[in-house]
Amino acid sequence: MRAKYNTLIIPYYISEVPLYCILKRKDMEIWQFVAGGGEGNEPPKMGASRELCEEIGICGIDSILIESLDTIGSVPSKFFEDFQESWEDGLYVIPVYTYAYKMTQTKLKLSDEHLDYRWVTYKQAMELLYFDLDKTALWELEMRLKNNV
Structure with a gap:
């Protein structure tokens, strides 16, 4: 059964500058981070650990290594019509928990849910990302990395 929450995970890699992995969804043809x-x-x-495995082929991650972010958000439950029958009436939004995962490689095995992926800078990601929540979580992670937090 589908749980009443979503996760958003930002895979990142430290090169000369931090690079962030964005994925192009097949169904909506938009750029976003790992989510599910x-x-x-x-x-x-x-x-979040399972979604990293399913969407980009990074499996067997100890969830302790997945960094929790402070960014919070919610998604209208109407986007999950397939699951609403098992959820109570009056559930209008579900929470989205945000995370970051520091990658040790940049080669990924993309799921069938996506058309493409790119490793991009902060500025490039902000131009390509579709959802405001993704942009807010990215800003938080970028600030954490700049401030070594």
């Missing part, structure tokens, strides 16, 4: 919902009673960080 939890399953069953799966805690959000475990869901």
Whole structure:
């Protein structure tokens, strides 16, 4: 059963400057970060780890290595019509938990949900990302990296 939350995970790689991995969704043809919902009673960080495996082929990650971000958001439940029957009436939004994951490689195995991926700078990501929540989480991560937090 689909859990009542979503995760957003920013894969990043430290080169001369931080690079961020954005994915082009096949269904909407927009750029975003790794994202997806939890399953069953799966805690959000475990869901984030599973999504990294499913969407970009980075598997077997200890969820302790996934960094929690402070950025919070929500998504209208109407975008999850397939799951609404199992959710109670009056559930209008679901929370989105945001994370970052420091990559040790840049080669990925992309899922069928996506058309392409790119490693981009902060500025390039801000120009290409579609969702405001992705941009806010990216800004937070960029500031954390600049301030060594």
